[in-house]
Amino acid sequence: MSITLSSRRTFLQATVRGGAALPLLTSLGVATNAIASDLTETENSLCLFEADAAMGADMAAGVRQIGLAYQTVTLDDAAGWSAMLDTLESARGRSLAVLGRPATVFAVRGMLEPTWRVVLEGRHGRQVGSQMRHEFAGLDAPMKQLAGWLDRVRDPAQYAVVLASMTRGEFSADAERKTLDLNSHVWPGSDLVSLLAWPKGVV
């Protein structure tokens, strides 16, 4: 499906009020079905995440609850990789949230660019001591929105849900790229990288 700038904007304007508030409600266990049912054209966003037992199940539940389509990603087997390629192929025109270990996200990014726009990359690494370092590079607006959630999310699964909800944001392609480094409490599991990618033509 290809989406023109204007129809995309209309869609976003209609849905952006759901924004990043939605996932927190989800994570707090508040029923979000009523809100989610307000959202139309949910097929316009997609979440890809690494099939990792440590974070996978919760994440799937979360993104399902806010009505996003999702697909797990793996480096390890042809069938999984192949399914991801099919998904990406059919996802033209959708926005994407990606979360996984660095190598996996590197590989996904390699399949996206240059025909998609990666509006934000976040590198989330455990520091010595009990800190988590988040290094963001990309557009200011999503970066700032995400920054506000870092200390509020408990684990990668919750972060994924916040990230996935950002695919509904509206960002300007002309905005300058920036970087932002922040610390938060430690999340369980390994170092991660996240991406927000927008369809070319929308950004």
Next chain:
Amino acid sequence: MESVLPPGIKREQFAALLADLKKVVGREFVFTDTQWELPAYNDAYLTTPAELHQPSAAVAPANVEELQRVLEVARHYKAPLWTISTGKNFAYGGPAPRKAGYIVLDLKRMNRILEVNEKHGYAVVEPGVSYMDLYRHLQKIGSKLWVDCAAPGWGGVLPNMTEHGVGYTPYGDHVTMQCGMEVMLADGTLVQTGMGALPGSQTNHLYKYGLGPSVDGLFTQSNFGVVTKVGMWLMPEPPGYRPYMITFEKESDLHAITEVLRPLKVNMLIPAVAMTVEMLWEAAVQITRRDYYTGKGPIPDSVRKKMRSDLKIGAWNFYGALYGPPPMMDNTWEVIHDAFASIPGAKFYFDEDRSKDDVAWQYRKKLGAGIPNMTEYNVMNWIPNGAHIDFSPISPVTGADATKQYELIRDRCNKAGFDYCGEFAVGWRDMHHIFCLTFDRNDAKQKARANKLFGDLVDAAAAAGYGEYRTHVDFMDRIAGTYNWNDSALLRMHEKVKDVVDPSGILSPGKMGIWPKSMRKGKA
């Protein structure tokens, strides 16, 4: 990121050039946006500043007709192009051009699988066909032919071959398995090599050499043309496949392992590209360094021992596979087993002996049967912001040479503060020794150290009589400079050929140290 211009081209000319390219391929397939598009054409694994390899644009033709017209535009403006196909040449430069300002010629859109010949066992593909694409296609049509893939399944069948790449089945030497090539010269002439030069040829992909000089090799690791099509022989699925792993306890066992395997390999009891893998490679695909050690410098022996015991791996790990009818595999295994059992502490494993969660075993098992995957990319998870460039000297299959190369690299690498992470891919009569030099790509000092180490290794290896089989864009001149027998006669011959087949010097200037006349003096 600031935009750059192709060398020797002024801004107005560049604008006209881009307009001409857009007329050929359409606006959508000329990429110039420095923020959103061109970073994808640089190398994420550089040890040098990214500006040195920043392209001015990228252009993606859809077919040979468009390619022909792109070359015409490039000739008109004398604009350097840098050819890539799938563009995943990471560890050796990724899609990045040799110098800043080149226009990347991206052939990803030329991705047709033109023929699969089940009877004779071959496929004919265009440049943009990845291993994964070919595998998916073969599965879809129910073919009984296997792909032979490099460890990263997103790489291209054609470009991996032109880079002299390797896979892991008996068809792992990709250049050997290539038969029939179509190549476009810089002047736009399309050439069929070998039997393909005969109109209506019935044997283009069956016999490699045709009549007269066999020229296919001239278009591998070179900048003499753009390869637009190749035939690749594919292995028919064998009646049986039994991969195995043998672990060895001591670092010094490398000598004995190599001595034992040579006769087995030369006599074809080990038909595939077998692997002798050092323990840290095995570890890096499944754990992170920090899981075991947070200190600086090389990992201490006590920690290495713990890793080995947790992961059930040896100091060295040999991977091979048996192919054929079961009785044949049984017989061959007896010979292989007895030979390696002579090394004290050798342990033998088949699939049923390794865990389903053993990441290293599982992906090697797939590679031995040509099933593409990307697991090996996990080595970049080994350290935070991990990246690597590969130093790849060729070694004779002798214990003395393997040990000498291993020590030559290990000692310099430890001194420079890096872990040795390497493997030997055993070919027909040689071993490709791959040292995966892993560094933090956000740490400028570490990158500079990695760069210096790499250069030192090139010199030390050359002094000992060892040359590399391919290399990263940053080291092409340096390594080409070591192949300097008889006053660099080979390089001078390459330059003569270059001047004749590409007088405007538009195709990949500097590839493997070969520069067109106009750029020869200004070599970086």
